[in-house]
Amino acid sequence: MRIHIATDHAGLDFSEHLQSHLTAAGHEVVDHGPTSYDALDDYPSFCINAAIAVSRDQRAGIETLGVVFGGSGNGEQIAANKVAGIRAALVWNLSTAVLARQHNDANVISIGARQHTVEEATSFIDAFIAEPFTGEERHARRIAQLAEFEATGVIAGKYVSAQNDASADVHADVDTPGLRA
Numbered sequence: 564m565r566i567h568i569a570t571d572h573a574g575l576d577f578s579e580h581l582q583s584h585l586t587a588a589g590h591e592v593v594d595h596g597p598t599s600y601d602a603l604d605d606y607p608s609f610c611i612n613a614a615i616a617v618s619r620d621q622r623a624g625i626e627t628l629g630v631v632f633g634g635s636g637n638g639e640q641i642a643a644n645k646v647a648g649i650r651a652a653l654v655w656n657l658s659t660a661v662l663a664r665q666h667n668d669a670n671v672i673s674i675g676a677r678q679h680t681v682e683e684a685t686s687f688i689d690a691f692i693a694e695p696f697t698g699e700e701r702h703a704r705r706i707a708q709l710a711e712f713e714a715t716g717v718i719a720g721k722y723v724s725a726q727n728d729a730s731a732d733v734h735a736d737v738d739t740p741g742l743r744a
């Protein structure tokens with residue numbers, strides 16, 4: 564599998580370990596940076612580039628996943644989720660790693676490198692990569708709703724506040740119905 568990875572200064576040591584680990588396991592690793600330590604670097608562009616590559620590869624039918632990590636994993640998850648088609652999950656134990664794939668078909672895992680030992684974080688990523696999406700209808704339905712909202716700003720048959728309509732004034736009355744048939 565092709566694995567796109569990205570981090571910031573907080574995860575650079577773990578990145579070197581992870582790249583060796585995943586390559587030894589037979590994966591094709593694509594590193595989106597950073598390439599050297601800079602305590603003042605910024606995670607958004609690295610993680611967004613990894614997420615764009617995952618989204619592009621998936622659209623091309625290439626088997627791929629993304630791994631982003633920093634001090635907490637929070638900002639890295641937020642950055643990855645800005646990219647269309649990306650479902651990035653913040654994982655903090657084996658259960659959330661497995662559920663991110665089973666229920667959410669997450670295509671990016673985010674990890675807080677400062678929150679875990681190297682062995683723990685590596686085991687979460689291995690579990691995430693190994694786990695398939697169940698494909699169960701209820702999970703597929705919910706994922707489709709997220710994709711629909713991402714593409715259109717609405718979810719057919721569901722109430723979505725007009726505040727979330729990209730064409731609406733952000734100060735619109737929250738009671739304004741956003742339901743569309």
Ligand SMILES: O=C[C@H](O)[C@H](O)[C@H](O)COP(=O)(O)O
Pocket residue numbers: 571573574602606632633634635636637638639
């Ligand atoms: O959510 C963001 C990540 O955890 C960053 O890795 C973290 O904020 C970096 O913190 P600092 O700049 O204090 O090393």
